[in-house]
Amino acid sequence: MTRPITVGVDGSAESLAAVQWAAREAVRRGLPVRVVHAWEKSDGADEPAGAREALAETVRDLADRHPDLPVSTGLLDGGPVEALVTAAADAEMLVLGSRGHGAIVGFLLGSVGQQVIAESGRPVVLVRAGDRAETEAAGREIVVGQQGGPDDSAAALRFAFETAAARGAGVRVVRAWNLPTLYTFSPGSMKLLDEAGGLEPYEKKALREALQPWREQFPDVPVTQHVEIGSAGEVLLSVAARAQLMVVGRRAHRSAVGARIGSVAHAVMHHAPCPVAVVPPA
Known part of the structure; x- marks a missing residue:
């Protein structure tokens, strides 16, 4: 079974940098990418507004940059820690922005991000907003x-x-x-x-x-x-x-x-x- 590189997105600059890092690494390793958005359903609320379109836009961008890269998406409901840890379980690694908002607010300092890292059975890679391909020279x-x-x-x-x-x-x-x-x-x-x-x-x-x-x-x-x-x-x-x-x-x-x-x-x-x-x- 081929494990994908899974990347969590929340619309922040950090998570977009994480997507590009994950894509470059997947190309090098010959692996697919799975882009997920974790959200917490409450009071019967539907999926977050624009989440599906944001994921679709991410896929279109990756297709332009890496046309041969297999990409899939997923909207994960439930608690963000549980959802991201579960998503990581079937992945080669989980990639996240080092700071963000929404489902992974305060990633470096907040409890959610630290719990994901502490509980994940797979490697977790943290990427900052300023990360560029040139740093891999x-x-x-x-x-x-x-x-x-x-x-x-x-x-x-x-x-x-x-x-x-x-x-x-x-x-x-x-x-x-x-x-x-x-x-x-x-x-x-x-x-x-x-x-x-x-x-x-x-x-x-x-x-x-x-x-x-x-x-x-x-x-x-x-x-x-x-x-x-x-x-x-x-x-x-x-x-x-x-x-x-x-x-x-x-x-x-x-x-x-x-x-x-x-x-x-x-x-x-x-x-x-x-x-x-x-x-x-x-």
Whole structure:
């Protein structure tokens, strides 16, 4: 079954940029696009005025720009979070504008957008209004964060390498580390550090091991290994200017007020100037 790239629209400049990003990515990957509008039915109200025509206009625009791209549309009723998460379930990825109004109001700061990211079982890509095809030019990298062992960031690494392969781009894999506190030392951890030759060599070794299967699977993708001391969010943002896409893994936490997203993804979503892909665990 071929999964489409699904993009949510609400009429904002951000969502229109998201449509164009989704279309370019679909062409590169040989996938169809599905354009959806999520709305919440209340008091027996009919579909939002002009929604069908807006979707039809989007299809006409995509047909002009990408005549061979298969495009379908959908009006999704019910709660916007549930509707968008459901739409994402059958998609290769869900693409949204990073700010908007209507169904995804206050995307970066509001609860709806964060819940979609936290609950989606598929990658969610956030696109700003100023995004242009020129930002995907040669020389700009796919930047991805890696942490923990080989399995901890596997889904994010897969997404980054697949995207880089489709674009003919290189991947910069960033692993940030901090000095451990006294209480985190143990005889076992000290032995591992001694064998590696110290803290930084240990982190570099961990990154090499995490990358090995992806280097083997994507031998034509250039890879830059970036190991730096500091918080993961700060280190990722320090290289964001050279990125055409930033990829981070998602660590969703649930609390009494609903799903929350990990601090690294939260920082990158707010401050990265390029599109950001938030990838759930495999």
